[in-house]
Amino acid sequence: MHRKKQKSETRPARRAGKAAGIFILLAMMLFLVTGCSGSGNKAITSLEQLSEPGIRIGVPSTIIEYDMLKKDYPNATVIPYTDSPLGYRDVANGRLDVFVYAREEMKLAIEHGTEGVKLLDGTYHSNDAAVGISPAAKIPNLQEKINTFIRELRADGTLEDMFDRWVLRSEYEMPAIPKTENPKYHLRVATSGTVMPYSYYVGTQLNGYDIELAYRFASWLGADVEFKVIDYGGIITAAATGEVDCIMANLYRTEENSKTIPFSETLFVVEMTGMVPDSARPAAAKSFWDSIAESFEKTFIRENRWQLLLEGIGTTLLITVLSILLGTALGFGVFLLCRKGNPVANGLTHIMIRLVTGLPTVVLLMVLYYIIFGGLSIPGTIVSVICFTMVFGSAVFAMVNTGVSTVDKGQAEAACSLGFTDRKAFFDVVLPQAMPYIMPNYREQIAALVKATSVVGYVTVQDLTKMGDIIRSRTFEAFFPLLVVALVYFILADLLTALARRLELHTDPKRRTKEKIMKGVKAGD
Amino acid sequence: MIELIHLEKKYEQTVPLKDVNAVINRGDVISVIGPSGTGKSTLLRCINLLEKPTGGQILLDGEDITDPKYDAVKARRRMGMVFQSFNLFGHLTVIENLMLAPREILKKTKQEAYDTGIALLKRVGLAGREFQYPDQLSGGQKQRIAIARTLAMDPDVILLDEPTSALDPTMVGEVQAVIRDLAGTGKTMMIVTHEMNFARSICNRVFYMDQGVIFEDGTPEQVFDHPQKEQTRRFIHKLKVLELLIDSREYDFAGAGTLIDQYCLRSDILLRVKYRIRLAFEELVQQILLPVLERTALHVTVEYSEEEKTATVIIAYGGPRYDPAEGKNDLAYTVLKRSISELTYQYTEGAELSNTIRAVILS
Numbered sequence: 001m002h003r004k005k006q007k008s009e010t011r012p013a014r015r016a017g018k019a020a021g022i023f024i025l026l027a028m029m030l031f032l033v034t035g036c037s038g039s040g041n042k043a044i045t046s047l048e049q050l051s052e053p054g055i056r057i058g059v060p061s062t063i064i065e066y067d068m069l070k071k072d073y074p075n076a077t078v079i080p081y082t083d084s085p086l087g088y089r090d091v092a093n094g095r096l097d098v099f100v101y102a103r104e105e106m107k108l109a110i111e112h113g114t115e116g117v118k119l120l121d122g123t124y125h126s127n128d129a130a131v132g133i134s135p136a137a138k139i140p141n142l143q144e145k146i147n148t149f150i151r152e153l154r155a156d157g158t159l160e161d162m163f164d165r166w167v168l169r170s171e172y173e174m175p176a177i178p179k180t181e182n183p184k185y186h187l188r189v190a191t192s193g194t195v196m197p198y199s200y201y202v203g204t205q206l207n208g209y210d211i212e213l214a215y216r217f218a219s220w221l222g223a224d225v226e227f228k229v230i231d232y233g234g235i236i237t238a239a240a241t242g243e244v245d246c247i248m249a250n251l252y253r254t255e256e257n258s259k260t261i262p263f264s265e266t267l268f269v270v271e272m273t274g275m276v277p278d279s280a281r282p283a284a285a286k287s288f289w290d291s292i293a294e295s296f297e298k299t300f301i302r303e304n305r306w307q308l309l310l311e312g313i314g315t316t317l318l319i320t321v322l323s324i325l326l327g328t329a330l331g332f333g334v335f336l337l338c339r340k341g342n343p344v345a346n347g348l349t350h351i352m353i354r355l356v357t358g359l360p361t362v363v364l365l366m367v368l369y370y371i372i373f374g375g376l377s378i379p380g381t382i383v384s385v386i387c388f389t390m391v392f393g394s395a396v397f398a399m400v401n402t403g404v405s406t407v408d409k410g411q412a413e414a415a416c417s418l419g420f421t422d423r424k425a426f427f428d429v430v431l432p433q434a435m436p437y438i439m440p441n442y443r444e445q446i447a448a449l450v451k452a453t454s455v456v457g458y459v460t461v462q463d464l465t466k467m468g469d470i471i472r473s474r475t476f477e478a479f480f481p482l483l484v485v486a487l488v489y490f491i492l493a494d495l496l497t498a499l500a501r502r503l504e505l506h507t508d509p510k511r512r513t514k515e516k517i518m519k520g521v522k523a524g525d
Numbered sequence: 526m527i528e529l530i531h532l533e534k535k536y537e538q539t540v541p542l543k544d545v546n547a548v549i550n551r552g553d554v555i556s557v558i559g560p561s562g563t564g565k566s567t568l569l570r571c572i573n574l575l576e577k578p579t580g581g582q583i584l585l586d587g588e589d590i591t592d593p594k595y596d597a598v599k600a601r602r603r604m605g606m607v608f609q610s611f612n613l614f615g616h617l618t619v620i621e622n623l624m625l626a627p628r629e630i631l632k633k634t635k636q637e638a639y640d641t642g643i644a645l646l647k648r649v650g651l652a653g654r655e656f657q658y659p660d661q662l663s664g665g666q667k668q669r670i671a672i673a674r675t676l677a678m679d680p681d682v683i684l685l686d687e688p689t690s691a692l693d694p695t696m697v698g699e700v701q702a703v704i705r706d707l708a709g710t711g712k713t714m715m716i717v718t719h720e721m722n723f724a725r726s727i728c729n730r731v732f733y734m735d736q737g738v739i740f741e742d743g744t745p746e747q748v749f750d751h752p753q754k755e756q757t758r759r760f761i762h763k764l765k766v767l768e769l770l771i772d773s774r775e776y777d778f779a780g781a782g783t784l785i786d787q788y789c790l791r792s793d794i795l796l797r798v799k800y801r802i803r804l805a806f807e808e809l810v811q812q813i814l815l816p817v818l819e820r821t822a823l824h825v826t827v828e829y830s831e832e833e834k835t836a837t838v839i840i841a842y843g844g845p846r847y848d849p850a851e852g853k854n855d856l857a858y859t860v861l862k863r864s865i866s867e868l869t870y871q872y873t874e875g876a877e878l879s880n881t882i883r884a885v886i887l888s
Contacts, residue, residue: 413575414612414671418626418678419602428629432616509616514656517618521639 044098044276047122050076058087058099062232064254065100065125065272083469085109085476091275092116098274100124104167106275108196111170112476118278123271127252131213131264132190132235136242139185139223146246146264149220158216163268166197166209174207177215185223189214190244193229193462194473198250201470203303204311210248213267228460229470234366236260238460241370295480305471312467313488319381319453319463320496323388324446330389331396335404338397340422353394361391362455369459380459388453395445403438404430432509439504446500447493454489464488526551526586526713527572527682533580534567541567543737545581549682549715554708556724556745557717559734560760565717566609568734569684572715573606602630605675609687611667613659619646619670620655623677631678638677645673649703665696669703676707683707685716689723721761725749733757763831765792771810771823778811785827792829798836801864801886802827805838809882812857813849820844824878836886841878848872849882 044050050057053075059066061080070078079096081087087099088109098120099106106119131150133143153159165171191199191210199210206227218225230238235251238244239261252270253263300306338346356364369383407430415425457466468485475481505511527549534542541564549555557565570576572583574590574597583590590600614622623642627633633641646652649669659667668688675683688704689697701723708714708727718724724731724745731748733741733756741748741757752758759766767788769781782803789799810823826839848870849858862868867885 408610408612410608410610410612411614414606414608414614415626416598417573417575417601417604417606418674419598419630420626421598424629428625429614429616433614510658517621517656520635522636523639523643 043279044120044274047120047124047274050098050274052076056095056097058090058096060084060087060101063101063252063272064127064256068125069100083472085114085472088114088117088275088476089479091277094277098276100272100274102127102270103273104270105195106273108170109476114476116278117275120274120276123273125272127254127270127272128266129250129268129270130253130266132239132247132249132251132253132257133262133264134239134242134245135261136240137245138242139187139221139245142245143262143264145221146217149217150265150267152220153216159267162209162212166212167268170197172197172202172207174212174215177212177219180219180222180224183218183222183224185221187214187218187221187223187225187246188228188244189225190228190230190235190238190247190249192232192235192249194469195250196473199248200473201303201308203305204307210250214248229462229466230460231457231466234370234458237366237370241374243370243374292480295475295477298475298477299471299481299484303474305474308467308471309464309484309488312462312464313492315381315456315462316450316453316464317492319384319388319456319461320446320450320492322385323392323449323453324496326385326389327392327449328396330393331398332400334393335397335400339426349397353397356390356394357398361387361452362458364391365455366458380456380461383459384453384456384461388449391452392445392449396442399438399441399445400434403434403441406437407433432507435504435507435509439500439507443497443500443504446496450493450496451489464492526553528584528587529572529581530584531581532568532571532578532583534564534571534576535579540737542571542578545737545739547732547739547742549713551681551713552711553730554712554714554728555716555730555732556728557715557732557734558719558721558724558760559732559740563734564737565734566686569606569686569715569717573604573684574600575606602678603681605678605680605683607668607671607675607683607685607688609691611659611664611671611691613667613671613674615659618656618658619651619662622659622670622674626674627677641677642673645676646670648676648706649673650699663696664692665699668692668696668700672700672703672707682713682715685714685718687717687719689718689720721749733760735760759828762833765829765831767827769825769827771821771825773821774815776821778807781806788827792831794829794836795888798886798888802836802838804864805861805884805886808857808861809838809840809849809884813852813854813861814840814842814847816854817847817852818842818844822878835888838884838886840882840884842880843878844880846872847880 044055049055050069050073055073055076057069057073057076057078058081059069059078061082066078066080069076081099084099084101084105087096087101088106090096091099092115103119103123110117110119131146133146139145150159165173191206191214193199193201193206195208197208199206199208201207206229211227214225214227228238228244230244232249235247235249236257239247247261250270251257251263253266257263298305300309334349338349341349359367365384365387368387369380373383373386411429411433412422412425415429416422420428453463454465456463457469462470464485468481471481529545529547529549532542532545534540541562545564545568557568559565567576571578578591581591585600585603589595590597614625617625620639620642623645624635624638627638627641628635643652643655646655649672651666651669651673654662654666654670659670662670672688685704689700692700697720701720704716705727716724716728728745731741731743731745732739733748733752733754735756740754741752747753748757749761752761758764765788767785769784771781785803785806786799788794789802794802806825806827810825814823815821820843822843824841826841827836828839829836850868850870852858861884864887865884866887867883869883871881871883873879873881
């Protein structure tokens with residue numbers, strides 16, 4: 001009676017919470033899709049105007065122009081963007097006066113439906129695109145080989161043809177390149193997978209200028225090729241540590257980059273210019289439902305992109321579930337060892353846990369992937385599982401420790417005085433009473449873990465977040481894929497915590513029925 | 526059955542057990558009494574090996590259970606322990622509390638464990654409570670269940686650590702009844718308690734513990750009625766004691782007055798009794814004795830019995846026989862007489878403080 005009541009009280013509350021969450025999500029979507037318009041824009045018609053005071057300049061945070069703009073235009077506010085489609089959108093709705101990036105890139109975005117913006121004439125700065133080479137590459141004399149290859153390619157006109165096809169004419173057809181039979185080498189290429197038309201996904205296939213270049217080089221070299229898709233934030237590190245042999249990802253050879261890794265000869269020159277609002281052709285007012293439908297089509301249907309999402313969900317789930325299982329075993333196992341362990345072992349455990357909980361997860365992940373397991377070619381997924389097993393394991397250790405300490409010492413003493421061994425007293429008497437204190441925390445940690453795994457893109461794993469990024473790079477849409485990813489995370493976390501909740505009810509000794517307690521016993525009179 | 530030899534337990538700050546020696550025979554029902562913090566509970570916990578003794582030996586039927594090679598679990602299976610705070614397993618129903626250890630350790634079948642459990646519940650007067658959880662029971666009921674849980678393992682010895690101290694006064698009786706019933710069955714028992722009347726009524730031996738040793742060990746009559754040691758007597762009669770040593774004529778009598786005031790406040794002594802104690806002290810010491818004594822060396826003891834609510838002033842002094850009743854200070858003696866109910870004088874030949882006056886204060 002008492003228990004039933006409790007249940008029926010919590011259900012509506014949970015449902016209300018869920019409803020509120022979905023409502024907020026929908027409201028966000030509405031706000032973002034319809035966009036918000038800025039006011040008081042200065043109409044910029046040439047690059048010279050950037051020196052005027054009060055100008056807001058957006059620029060991708062990963063390129064060298066970020067620092068140059070700040071130095072060249074001290075009166076302007078330079079805002080870094082991790083994602084250029086977000087910058088285009090802010091130009092269109094007036095939050096930015098200008099967005100500085102590669103001309104061909106931005107042209108492509110406009111062709112693919114970015115509205116209310118136009119490009120300035122003139123060039124702010126030029127960059128040389130080149131191949132980044134790992135100083136620890138497994139292939140001997142790689143730099144020399146790549147340079148010879150590029151020179152040959154330029155000499156026979158192929159290089160020009162490639163640029164012409166992919167970048168200028170937007171022909172996105174991958175030519176047939178013969179695969180190497182009996183390869184002499186294994187070429188590991190880092191690429192971004194998120195920049196059209198250089199390295200991007202069509203369905204689940206990598207495509208683009210850099211991909212063609214990689215296949216051609218592998219064929220020329222007599223090697224088979226393996227692509228590793230890495231965020232720009234970690235791509236240079238990957239080459240520096242020898243995780244890959246070279247980077248083919250529309251990377252610019254700058255002074256700073258050259259200090260870390262060697263580069264090849266120039267492949268082509270990239271011109272940087274500005275994108276400004278187009279007052280003559282403002283973004284066409286589409287109906288809300290039309291734009292949703294279009295976004296939906298672009299995000300899911302076209303090129304079977306839902307497969308990418310599904311794959312990402314699978315990876316995220318795999319990493320999360322494995323980490324939960326292994327982390328639970330690890331945390332609990334360490335707790336059992338430490339429970340009666342000597343002070344030195346306990347001290348060591350605590351230092352380890354301090355380290356794991358004290359580091360940002362993404363740093364721990366990169367340290368594991370690039371430094372600790374750097375020399376061994378262990379896939380990113382496995383390193384991610386190891387990393388999150390450690391993270392979840394230390395959380396489990398802490399929650400079991402706290403939970404067990406809430407149980408009165410007298411309980412174990414009473415069990416021991418009845419003749420239980422210490423271990424048996426723990427499992428039969430102490431732990432069941434600690435469970436109600438452990439489980440709510442456990443549920444929360446599961447929800448936290450699902451979200452925490454979103455950084456595995458740093459170590460070449462293509463999880464849900466990464467797939468969202470890949471799709472975004474193709475649709476040139478800032479928000480719809482992001483919201484879809486958000487919704488999926490929300491559902492995943494909810495599903496997993498619901499499972500944990502079932503476990504919680506199952507382990508609560510006070511929820512057993514009288515029949516279960518009395519199973520196999522005949523009561524007397 | 527159990528032999529304690531130079532048993533010692535030391536902590537960093539305190540030494541609850543200094544040197545405990547005793548032999549516990551089969552069938553003994555032993556009450557352990559003594560002031561708080563003198564190691565009574567520690568003694569029980571050491572016998573059960575819940576605390577590890579730091580010195581000495583415990584022999585269980587001749588086997589040294591303090592030997593590091595000895596398996597503590599083996600000793601504990603022969604001893605049951607009842608705790609002050611019950612320590613019932615909160616996640617289990619009453620009947621499961623009784624069934625758990627017999628099933629897990631004695632490997633009884635579920636049915637056997639259940640039947641024994643039900644029988645024990647009847648014995649402690651709690652039949653019909655089997656499916657309640659401990660937090661649904663009163664303190665007295667919990668402690669009776671805890672006793673039943675111990676009995677379910679059929680131990681050779683039962684150790685009870687202040688079983689009624691955490692109880693509401695109205696529930697002490699029901700638990701004592703169960704213990705009394707148990708004591709009648711011939712089980713070896715050791716019970717730490719502050720209820721001296723109860724202890725006296727069930728036990729055949731009493732240990733009086735103080736300062737980490739067993740001060741006195743005897744039958745209830747010996748310990749309660751004819752204690753051999755002053756400390757035991759004071760404890761049994763729940764005496765509060767103040768001792769003053771007056772060794773010169775310049776003694777700080779005003780200060781002594783303050784000491785008596787503080788002592789009375791501490792001991793919850795009535796205001797009028799306090800004035801009478803002070804008056805008796807002043808008349809006897811300052812007016813009657815000091816002017817006539819050759820050597821100033823008086824030992825003054827004030828005792829207050831909480832049980833009888835009476836205070837006694839005892840003054841011992843040396844020198845030749847001097848009975849204040851036969852003295853010259855009639856005025857002081859008359860004043861003194863008004864605040865006391867009884868005055869006795871005793872002369873012990875050859876003792877250092879040969880004269881002793883006992884003045885029982887009027888209450």
